[in-house]
Amino acid sequence: MKRATQSDLLLVAVTLIAAVSWVFSKEAIALMPPLLFMGLRFLLAAAFLACLGYRQLLRLTSEHIVRSVQVGIVFGLAMLFWVLGLAHSDSMGEGAFLTSLGVLLVPIVARVFFSEPIPRSTWLALPVALVGMVLLSLAQGFSIQRGQVFYLIAALGLALFFTLNTRVATVSVRQARGNKAAAELSAVDPLALTVIALTAVGLVTLLASLLFENWRGTTLQWSPALLGWLVASAIIGTAARFWLQTFAQSLTTQTSGAVILILEPIWVALFAALWFAETLSALQLVGCVMIFLALLVNRWQVMRSIVTQRGI
Template sequence: LPLAIAGLALLSLRNGFTPDPGQWYFLGAAVLLSFTFILNGRAAARISALALSAIQLLVVGMFCLLLSALTEDWPDTITPTMWLWLILSLTIGTSVRFLLQTYAQGLTSPSHAAVIMILEPVWTTVLAFIWFGETLSASQLAGCSLIFAALLVNRWRAVQKLLRGR
């Protein structure tokens, strides 16, 4: 855990630790997501991934729609392109991804799934580098390396078996 935290700090902290409200919201969301992740993994082992995903997405979607209606300004007109991107976001970007994640979580223990998910910031950084041509500083490269090292340390027995050819 200390390696992963140090790696995440190197990836995200630029000018020291001066948290703004957005970072505190992100921390709160991460804590809540960890609880969701554990509960979702346990439930996915007993309930159909499709039913579990549908229930969760429906509840969150209805809550967010209500919250959006109460707090946000909506456009006067919605173009066909906007509808297309909304539908693609709802289906591919959210529903299919969430269904696959829930199904996969049902196949393994929450601790194994969490170890796999620890690589998310690394993949995000690598894909931003490849897709958007982002430049990576030495500290960001070190951060990715530390997060990957944390995964190897956590799974060291499995790595040793793999290296021995078992």
């Protein structure tokens, strides 16, 4: 099997794991405070990956740690609003499509913070996405729900996370040219950096839980079901997902993964229908379809290059 094909299949598996993780999280936050859940989930995932990558962690420099923590804090804030959206929304499928807008917002965030040019495909995709969001608000009687706002803030946070993560890697590679110390920085195993980032996410959300949730004064029932959902979210939905995605993207330099990963909201909507019997109204369905079309338009150049490279 070609490495590119193997990478594509693994990334499809990543989108499925990510979608199943929504189910794990939804079940868990029904039994415990959402921010406490996220803190424990990411710290458990980081601890699990640290056991696998402890040798790589020992080779980290202070600069590695600082950069990873910075990215992890941004990621943690995004995940904070994501889980609040999950807790305050009646439609998990709708939330998945709203969160996926983070992919579309990446060029805009890069423009605002780093003066990078915005691709023409983004300008074409934005009106389509806006129509989708309007339709979703119309489905609620032309009102924006609190869960939708949380999801949109999470999408913006994820866009900033993706942008910073990419720039850190780019700066490392650029500095590595003619610079031995920077070369060592760029060669660090991504597993170690992932552990630091996930730890930062766990600490951010756990701190938010201590500040804003009253779980200390409530009776938290640590039932086998709750422990099962928490462990599944940490090991399968977080640790396994990030490790598998990193491994899959390391197999090839092709950009097809960027297209494959936008399948996640479709899987989430299907699992929500199968597991929670969720249904989307006609307006919600059309709104989600419009957002997905916007993601495809935004990735049109990538899709066309894939077709050209593979002679499809």
